[in-house]
Structures are given as structure tokens and as C-alpha cells.
Amino acid sequence: MSGSDSLEWPEKFDRTPSGERRPYPHNFRVDREDAMDKIHDELRKMGVENARVETGGASDPGVVVYFTRDGQDFAVPCDRWDNRRDNAQAIAKYLDAKRALDRYGVTTVESEFSTAALRLTKRED
Numbered sequence: 001m002s003g004s005d006s007l008e009w010p011e012k013f014d015r016t017p018s019g020e021r022r023p024y025p026h027n028f029r030v031d032r033e034d035a036m037d038k039i040h041d042e043l044r045k046m047g048v049e050n051a052r053v054e055t056g057g058a059s060d061p062g063v064v065v066y067f068t069r070d071g072q073d074f075a076v077p078c079d080r081w082d083n084r085r086d087n088a089q090a091i092a093k094y095l096d097a098k099r100a101l102d103r104y105g106v107t108t109v110e111s112e113f114s115t116a117a118l119r120l121t122k123r124e125d
Contacts, residue, residue: 007056009064010075021061021079024086032085038092039065046099055084063087065095 009015028035036053043051043065051067062079076094078087 007060007062007064008054009062009079010066010077013075013077015062016079021082023083024081024090028086028089030085030089032083032088035085035088035092039088039095042092042095042099043067046095053088061087063091065091 030038039053040051046067046069048067048069051065054064054066056062060079061081061083062077063084064075064077066073066075068074076091078090078094081087081090
């Protein structure tokens with residue numbers, strides 16, 4: 001987990017304006033460390049590669065999870081809530097829900113994760 005002053009937010013996802021962030025209204029009942037552990041547990045269950053959790057500086061509650069699955073890069077960001085714990089727990093719940101869709105046979109994780117897929121662009125030197 002990184003905690004730099006500048007959070008690397010994925011380009012295709014909009015940031016929540018700081019004035020619109022609110023406390024999560026339903027009380028997740030976990031501490032920040034547990035929320036981060038739950039993210040790592042979900043990623044392990046998914047069998048992903050190169051997983052990393054990024055956070056910003058003290059004034060930025062955003063959390064972004066980057067990972068590779070089956071050779072494709074993904075990002076799952078959340079900054080809707082006013083603190084890291086709730087944003088991290090929201091990501092863990094999201095990952096669990098996406099895995100559940102695959103387990104129940106409703107759809108595949110790959111199709112559901114298409115919204116989280118990162119565009120791969122080649123940089124010209």
C-alpha cells in the first residue's frame with residue numbers, strides 16, 4: 001500500500017469533488033486496517049497478479065486498487081466517502097459482489113470487470 005501525497009487516479013474515472021464526499025450512512029463496522037485486509041483477501045480469492053492498493057495524502061480519502069487478471073490491467077477506485085476506511089471497505093464489497101456474480105453463474109467476472117479495465121495505450125518516445 002502506498003500513501004503518497006498525490007494519488008495516481010485512473011484517467012477514465014472521475015474524482016468525487018471534496019465538497020460532495022459524505023460519511024458512509026450505513027456504518028461498515030470495520031477499522032481501516034480490516035478494510036484494507038479485506039481488499040487483499042478478495043484479490044487473493046480472485047487469483048489476481050500484480051495487485052497494489054494506492055492511497056493519497058492525509059487530505060485525500062481516495063483508494064485505488066490496481067491489479068492484473070488474465071493478462072488485463074484493471075483499476076477499482078473509490079473516493080465517494082469522506083474517509084479511507086469507508087472507501088476501502090466499499091472496494092472490498094465491490095470485489096466480493098463481482099466474484100459472487102461469477103460464482104452464481106449470472107455473468108462472468110470478465111464482463112462485469114469491463115468497467116474497471118484500464119485502457120492500454122502505447123507511449124511514443
